[in-house]
Every structure is written in structure tokens, then in C-alpha cells.
Amino acid sequence: MRPADLAREHGLSTQAVRNYERDGCLPPAERTASGYRVYTAVHAAALRAYLALVAGHGHAAAGQIMRLVHDGALDDALAVVDQGHVQLVRDRATLDAVRSALPVTPVDAPRAGAWTVGELARRLVITPATVRKWESAGILAPARDPATGHRVYGASDVRDAELAHLLRRGGYPLDHIATVVQQVRTAGGTEELARALADWQRRLTARGVAMLDAAARLSDYLRV
Known part of the structure; x- marks a missing residue:
């Protein structure tokens, strides 16, 4: 595959794909004799995993997870994933505590x-x-x-x-x-407070679903 092939699936620029490789979010690509990058299904799976992790855990954590995976530190990468879930649990508990305090x-x-x-x-x-x-x-x-x-x-x-x-x-x-x-x-219990808490409930639900998708994409990448 070429950088454009990976980029097209996600609506990215080819430069973005190259930047992700440079930053360690994708594994290093082999080069042709003329210096062009050659990507494979492994790189495609890595890009899907990284972008899903961004949606679920944020850019910083997603990059850290992928770099740890590529460094062979899988347990450390999974610990970062775990921390994201711990934070989600904490946020849910805080939201519940605020509601119960009213x-x-x-x-x-x-x-x-x-x-x-x-x-x-x-x-x-x-x-x-x-x-x-x-x-x-x-x-x-x-x-x-x-x-x-x-x-x-x-x-x-x-x-x-x-x-x-x-x-x-x-x-x-x-x-x-x-x-x-x-x-x-x-x-x-005011209207504005209710809107803020309801909005945060929706955000937490969306983040939880995104984390599920990220886990599945990361698992797919580890298998290939």
C-alpha cells in the first residue's frame, strides 16, 4: 500500500499518515529502492487502532499506547488503557455524587x-x-x-x-x-445545571462506546 491508500480510508492527508509513522503511532515502513514507503495490512490495522484510541482516550494517551506496543512493552500499553477506564469510572462516580447531592x-x-x-x-x-x-x-x-x-x-x-x-x-x-x-x-436542580449534567452523561456514554471500539481495534492490530 501507498500512504494515499491508508489515508483515503480515513479522509486523512498522506502527510498525516507519514507523521503518524514518524511519531511511532505506526510501525516503520519499508522503502522501495527509489525511497518510497511501502505499507501493508499491518500498517492499516495500526492506523485503525490509533485513530480509534484517539476517539476513546485522546491523542496523548493514544500515541503513548501505540509507541509502547511498538517498543514491545505491551503490559505498559495496557496499563495506559486501564487508566483511561479508571478515569471514566471516576467521572461517572463524580457525576452520580453531584446528582445525589442535590x-x-x-x-x-x-x-x-x-x-x-x-x-x-x-x-x-x-x-x-x-x-x-x-x-x-x-x-x-x-x-x-x-x-x-x-x-x-x-x-x-x-x-x-x-x-x-x-x-x-x-x-x-x-x-x-x-x-x-x-x-x-x-x-x-436548576435548568442550566440539569443541562450540564445531561450533556456530561452523553459525553461519558460516547467515551465509553469509543473505548469499546478502541479495544476491539487494538486487539485486531495485536493479532496481525
Whole structure:
């Protein structure tokens, strides 16, 4: 096969196919005496697997998985796949937790078992600077330790941060997230909140189906 033959199936440019090979997402192609690439059914299966992985796991994870496969590190590649499913489970749990928390009443009293900004950041696998940025955007409203002045995050703050993280991964801007979180914090069950949660449910379902397709395509590639 020529690069154009692989590209045509997916509506790609031939340069995109060459770039995927260069980046390790496809195995190296043999060359003719005149220097032209020669692709095979193996390369076609690799391209199908990679594009399906992109749809299910994102570009970064898809590239990492394919490079690990080509380096002979199959267990490491499967671990990356597993992490994608773990994240999907976490997102579903967060969505369920937000729904079950409605309606919500504000929590103004001092809260026991408070989290520090570092602990909350580690829970969400983000930086403390991101947590503070969410506070500046009006998404979080932590109390302050009266003795030290440090931020302290209670159970409702953790819930708000989990929701913000979920919506942020969905591509929502900070101002929209602030509106949704404020609705959860003060009223809950509003029309805009319901739309946001329903939209995320659809996204999670689509991602789950895409992951199924990606697993099948990757399995096909490993067989050939």
C-alpha cells in the first residue's frame, strides 16, 4: 500500500499518515529502492487502532499506547488503557455524587476534617495553583484557618472541586463552571445545571462506546 491508500480510508492527508509513522503511532515502513514507503495490512490495522484510541482516550494517551506496543512493552500499553477506564469510572462516580447531592444547602459553619490546598490538588491530580485559580474564578470558596490564615476545604468544597474538574475536562470555560457550581452550592436542580449534567452523561456514554471500539481495534492490530 501507498500512504494515499491508508489515508483515503480515513479522509486523512498522506502527510498525516507519514507523521503518524514518524511519531511511532505506526510501525516503520519499508522503502522501495527509489525511497518510497511501502505499507501493508499491518500498517492499516495500526492506523485503525490509533485513530480509534484517539476517539476513546485522546491523542496523548493514544500515541503513548501505540509507541509502547511498538517498543514491545505491551503490559505498559495496557496499563495506559486501564487508566483511561479508571478515569471514566471516576467521572461517572463524580457525576452520580453531584446528582445525589442535590438539592444542596450552603455550609457556612467550620467544617471538621478539612483538606489543605495541597491535599485537594493531589486528590484531583492537578496543581495547587489550579485550585487557587478556581477560587479566583468564583468556583471554590474555602474557609480560612483562623490561627494560620491558610485555606481549608471541607466536604462541600471537595464536591465542588470534583464537579469543576469534571466540567473542565469536558471543555467548559471557568465562568460557566462557576455558574453551575454556584447553583449546586445554593439551589441545585436548576435548568442550566440539569443541562450540564445531561450533556456530561452523553459525553461519558460516547467515551465509553469509543473505548469499546478502541479495544476491539487494538486487539485486531495485536493479532496481525
